[in-house]
Amino acid sequence: MKPAPLLLVPFREVRHDQPDDCLHYESVAERGTEMDWTIPAHRHDGLHQFQLLAQGSMRGTIDGREFEAQAPVLLMLAPGSVHGFTYTRDAVGHQVTVPTATLQRLLAGSTLAESELAASFVLDGLPDEEQAVCNALFAQIAREFRAQSPGRVHALLACATLLAVQFLRQRGEHFSREKSQGTRDVLVQRFHALVEQSFREHRPLSFYSDALGVTPDHLSRSCRSVTKQSALQLLHERLMLEARRLLAYTPMPVAEVAVQLGYEDAAYFSKFFSKCVGNTPSEYRALVAKGVLASR
Numbered sequence: 285m286k287p288a289p290l291l292l293v294p295f296r297e298v299r300h301d302q303p304d305d306c307l308h309y310e311s312v313a314e315r316g317t318e319m320d321w322t323i324p325a326h327r328h329d330g331l332h333q334f335q336l337l338a339q340g341s342m343r344g345t346i347d348g349r350e351f352e353a354q355a356p357v358l359l360m361l362a363p364g365s366v367h368g369f370t371y372t373r374d375a376v377g378h379q380v381t382v383p384t385a386t387l388q389r390l391l392a393g394s395t396l397a398e399s400e401l402a403a404s405f406v407l408d409g410l411p412d413e414e415q416a417v418c419n420a421l422f423a424q425i426a427r428e429f430r431a432q433s434p435g436r437v438h439a440l441l442a443c444a445t446l447l448a449v450q451f452l453r454q455r456g457e458h459f460s461r462e463k464s465q466g467t468r469d470v471l472v473q474r475f476h477a478l479v480e481q482s483f484r485e486h487r488p489l490s491f492y493s494d495a496l497g498v499t500p501d502h503l504s505r506s507c508r509s510v511t512k513q514s515a516l517q518l519l520h521e522r523l524m525l526e527a528r529r530l531l532a533y534t535p536m537p538v539a540e541v542a543v544q545l546g547y548e549d550a551a552y553f554s555k556f557f558s559k560c561v562g563n564t565p566s567e568y569r570a571l572v573a574k575g576v577l578a579s580r
Contacts, residue, residue, distance in 0.1 A: 305429075306383075306386060306437050306440055306441055306444075307380060307381060307382045307383070307386070307425075307429075307440055307441075307444055308380070308381040308429075309378070309379070309380050309381075309422075309425050309426050309429040309430075310378075310379055311376075311377065311378060311379070311426070312335070312337060312371060312375050312376065312377035312378065312379060313375065313376065313377075315379070316371050316373075316375055321370060321371045321372070321373055321375070322368075322369070322370045322371075323344075323367075323368055323369045323370075324368050325345070325366055325367065325368035326366070326367070326368065327364055327365060327366045327367070327529075328361065328363060328364075328365075328381070329363055329364055330363055330383060330384050330385065331363055331381050331382065331383055331384060332360070332361070332362065332363065332381070332382050332383075332384050332387050332401060332448075333360070333361040333379065333380070333381045333382075334358075334359075334360055334379070334380045334381075334382070334447055334448070334451055335357075335358070335359040335360075335361075335377060335378065335379045335380075336356070336357070336358055336359075336377050336378050336415075336418050336419065336422055337353070337355045337356065337357040337359070337371075337375060337376075337377040338355055338356055338376050338377050338378075338415065338419060339355050339374060339375060339376035339377070340355055340371060340372040340373075340374045340375030340376060340377075341353060341354045341355060341371075341372050341375070342357065342369050342370065342371045342372070342375065343369070343370055344367065344368050344369035344370060345366075345367065345368055346361070346365055346366070346367045346404050346406070347365055347366055347367070347404065347525060348366070348525065348528075351406055353406055353408040354408060355375075355376075355377070356408070356409075356410040356415040357377075357406065357407065357408045357410070358406070358407040358408075358410060358418065358451060358454055359404075359405075359406050359407075360401065360404060360405050360451050360455075361404045362401060362402055362403055362404045362480070363384050365403075365404040366529055366533070367404070378419075378422035378423075378425075378426065380422065380425055380444065380447060382444050382448075386441070386444075387401070387444070387448060390441060390444060390445045390448070391445070391448065396448070396449075396452060398481060399474075399477045399478070399481065400452050400455070400477065401448065401451075401452065402477045402480040402481055403476055403477055403480045405455055407454055407455060410454065414454055414457075417450060418447075418450060418454075421443060421446055421447045421450060422447070424439075424443050425440060425443045425444070425447070428440050428443065468506040468509050468510055469510055471496060471498065471503065471506045472506055472507050472510045472511065474496055475492060475496060475503060475506075475507065475515060475518070476518070478492050478495055478496070479492070479518065479519055479522050480522070483519060483522045483523050483526070484523075484526075484544075484545055484546040485546055486546050486547075489503070489504070489515055489516055489519070492515065492519075493515075500515070503515045504516065520560060523545060524557065524560045524561060526544075526545060527541060527545055527553075527557055527561075527565070528561070528568065530544060530545075531565055531568055531569045531572070532568075532569065532572045538550060538553075538554060538565045538566060541553070541565065542554075553565075
């Protein structure tokens with residue numbers, strides 16, 4: 285029995301009146317009431333999604349990691365990130381979906397889209413002043429999206445740029461507010477962002493340490509201090525997360541999964557997967573299909 289493909293939501297299939305629009309806006313309640321407040325696990329290829337939960341609470345998983353958060357919450361979903369949520373019925377908020385290619389053009393001249401927005405994140409405990417700024421941006425996008433005023437597309441794209449920058453700033457400020465946050469935590473966060481860009485390329489650890497301006501040993505010590513895992517373990521963990529996603533949620537053959545992950549030798553991929561996961565790729569897929577293993 286083959287596992288059911290993971291629900292993909294291309295931009296053209298996002299529900300709104302103009303399928304070729306430059307971005308999509310909807311309130312949390314629109315999709316929440318339609319789906320009985322539970323959004324099943326899915327992923328968006330080629331899309332960045334920005335969400336503000338202004339009232340209520342939510343719980344869910346992002347790439348297999350569980351979380352619970354009470355409003356106000358900022359949430360950014362990177363392309364390809366597997367996510368599913370359950371909201372309380374009093375949830376109030378906004379959601380904006382922007383094609384990644386559009387976001388890259390808007391942030392041209394910087395590496396923000398490719399680095400700082402390469403990995404999904406959830407920020408709770410947002411200060412009132414910052415929540416007000418984000419609320420105003422989402423509200424402006426909602427008004428422009430629903431209206432047909434002159435310069436509508438330009439206004440939407442300008443607001444989307446401001447929104448992305450605001451999320452980036454809040455992400456940085458959130459980390460700086462954490463008492464346990466230090467230089468090692470920042471380094472590990474930057475490492476995670478680089479891994480998201482390059483994990484399929486099987487780069488040596490020195491590639492990452494050179495890009496971050498530290499030695500491989502320093503990078504590994506920092507990762508172990510923050511996550512209890514070495515840098516190499518984190519790199520392998522991200523690679524195997526993607527392998528488990530593809531095996532659980534797509535029907536592609538194991539050899540094709542290996543190619544998708546940058547392996548030239550499917551047999552080597554299978555051997556490495558077995559060592560890391562404890563099952564061969566075929567065994568893992570079968571166990572997930574039977575519900576014996578969680579697909580994360």
